[in-house]
Amino acid sequence: MLLETAPRVRTEGQTKVRDHYDVIVIGGGPAGSGSAMLLAERGLSVLMLEKDQFPRYHVGESLTGTAGDFITRAGLNEQMAALDFVPKPGVKVVGREGAEFFVPVLRPTWQVRRAEFDHLLLDLAISKGVEHVRGAAKSVLSEAGRVTGITMTTAEGDDRVVHASFVIDASGQSVFMSRQEIAGPRRVAAFNRQIALYSQFSGVVPDVGVQHNSTVIFYRDTYHWAWLIPVSSELVSIGVVLPTSSYKLRGGTSKGAMAWGLEHLHPELTQRASGATQVEGMHVSRNYSYRVDPFAGPGWLCVGDSHCFTDPIFSFGASFALTEAQAATDTIVAALANPTAEPELLQTYADYCNRGQGRAAELIRYFWKFPAFFAYMTKGQYGDDLVRLLAGDCFTPEPLAATVEMKKSLQDSPLLHRIPEGRGRDIAARIYERFDFFQGVDAAFLDLSEGVMIYFILAEDDIDLYDSLRDFEEQLVSDFGRDELAVLSFTPDIIEAMPPLDDAYTIVDRRRQ
Amino acid sequence: MDVKSVNQALKGFITDKLLHGDGAELTDHTPLLEWGIVDSLAMVSLLTFVQTSFGVTIPDDEVSPRNFQSIEALQNLIMRVARDRPEGADGGADQGA
Structure with a gap:
């Protein structure tokens, strides 16, 4: 508990913003902090803007193995344990008619409260030399088709113009570069119209044995599901996800839909949540799968949710943001060293992100289309591949055999x-x-x-x-x-x-x- | 065990157990998954039926949508597994397929 009581070294709001940086990072979530800290480690000057005062609430509490690797490389494991974050053993998926399977984590990783986890990453970025300022990006500066900086308003209300050799959009669901019409339009991923209601609860009955503290996914009919993620020794995040049409049928209120979900999605969920107390307000997200394309260009690129957000059922969000942050860092360092190679480097970055996000989308699509077959797949020769994919290893140069098999089934009828x-x-x-x-x-x-x-x-x-x-x-x-x-x-x-x-x-x- | 008898047994099982006797429109190419004829519960009973009727245990690896999408796909799967894994077949199955 040392970390919670020790005074933090805060540079927030005290930074005097300079006129030029090597890189400006818009947003201080995992995509932003992750990119900023890695760039600073490579010797670049970095300004990171974040509009909110941290700690701030964010959904997406379960991390996959690739995020666990990032945390280990960043030397954060002791602090993670001190914050009472929860080591994650795996993912248990529970469907109708007793269908159930468990996929263990490939490498150690965590369940977190994002308010504190994101704050930890932000502080680490600052400690690596990233200059952090509270404020919001307002517009993009460009010259001859190249992004050269931004205008911003600080939390104190000062308008500033800041130039940079490169700008990263890590603004999350705000999709800043898309709204500025620098990146492509934000398109909903086909017809995936869902609504998610979530909150934290105490008094939830824990799982026992090897599955203790695992993420549990309860599903009923297609796109009707719930998550249960222990985020400390006391608290559990529970979310209920429904298609919007089904939400309307349940009365169209977040409270009513949550109550319906806890009661009807699965008997195990009902039983485990029966004595639970909701300890904070209800959060609601709607219509939430989208893509932005293109998401990289001369002098800029997007990382994480600022270009792609997919059905969160397998908790890829924060982990993919950190994976992309690593790739973005390599891309920018190489492009600044060799400007003529920038177009090719950006294309490689875009291909890399599309590959990972595409394979995750196929995995999710296959799960929803063929849940019973998915369960069999975890037991057969493709079982190891599924463990890898759920660990976040979706970015490999060649697809895993399981991905090829799933794709065939999705395309053939x-x-x-x-x-x-x-x-x-x-x-x-x-x-x-x-x-x-x-x-x-x-x-x-x-x-x-x-x-x-x-x-x-x-x-x-x-x-x-x-x-x-x-x-x-x-x-x-x-x-x-x-x-x-x-x-x-x-x-x-x-x-x-x-x-x-x-x-x-x-x-x-x-x-x- | 030949293709024809496997085909007829599958049609009989699907008509009786999954379509409640109403199998008039059922063909070798009826999309069993898209039309919701075979869901996860039906899949388990279908696997049990294949095991008890033909002595063929479908390995977990082969339980895939492509192998369950139609009666034709299912009968091909059963014949192939019986041929490739004769120890699992019922008393030395007919290899004629």
Whole structure:
């Protein structure tokens, strides 16, 4: 407990901001602190902006093995233990009908309270020479297409102009560079419309044996799940995640949905939380999977949530931020040493991030589409691969065999074999591949009698859903060409207006289930 | 054990146990997973059925969506496992597939 009582050496708010740095880092979460400390260790001058006074609350308490490695390299293990953070033994996944499996951690790692963990990283960055100032980035400076700095407002209200050889966006869900239209637009990851409610509880019944203190994931129907993560010897983080449509059905209040989740998601959750007391307010996140692309360019790049956020079911967020921070550091150090190589280095960085985030997304998609098969996969020859993937090893140059196998299953279906080979089948394959993310779409049909006509039957009339469908249509057009390609959507109230689809191919029809 | 008898036994089991007798539309290519005919609970009973009827134990590695997506895929899986692992097959299965 030494750390909690010892006075911290705070430089916060006292830094006199200079006019130029090698690197400006926007944001002081793990992506920002991680990048800033590694850059400072490599001898660069770094200014890190953070708009909030730390410690501040943040969700995402479970870390994977790659984050454990980072913590060990940073020499933080003793402090982690002193803060009463919890060594994580693994992840237990509990489904319906008694389906259950446990995946142990590959390397030691932790469950944390992010307020204190993020503060620990921020202080470590400062101790390495990073200059930290409380304030918010306002705009981006650029010259001849190259980002050369930012304007900012400090917490005291001073407006400043700061130049830098390189700017990192680690602003998290604020997606600063995207909002500044330097990076690409923030796009929702297809139709993944969920709402998450979470809080910390005391008095939760602990797991016993080797699974004591593991992350537990309880799932029910697709996209209905809950996490249970012990974050100290007393406190447990519990979150309930539902599709927005299901949230509305449960009364549309965070309190009601949390109560429903604790009661109905899984008997083990109900039992373990039965005597629990919620010790802080409820937190709510909505519509939360997105990507920003491109996310790197002349003089700038994004790290972590500022360019990609995926369904948090396997707790990749903070760990991926630290993995990307390492890659961003290597990229920037090399680019500053050899400016002519910068475009190529940035491309390599983007490919690296896309590879890792893409494999994580496939793993998650496979889990949701085939939960029972996922459980079998942990037992068979691919079991070791799953342990590695869940540890965060998604960035390897070549995909692991399990990833290749999962991808094949996600792409292959007898529904597609009925469609004649060619552009129509390729388009159908794309729809099929994405369909598990299509919440709010009940069915999809493909009519090839005149060009390629795609018919969607929607469960409800919903503006977000139309936005997502338009997004998807744009992607189809850019990949397959606009010629003779049309997408038509029908809601229940106008379903009579839909032409007969006798000759159409069914790609997915959830109304049968 | 030949392909035809495996096929018929699978169709019979799926019709009786999973479709409650209503197997009129069931073909070798019906998408068992997409249409929710085989869910996680049904999968376990299907594996038990394969074990008791054909003496074939499907290894965990082979329990994958591609092998369960249709009756055709399932029968190919059963024949292949019976051939590759004859010790698991019932009394020296017909190798004719």
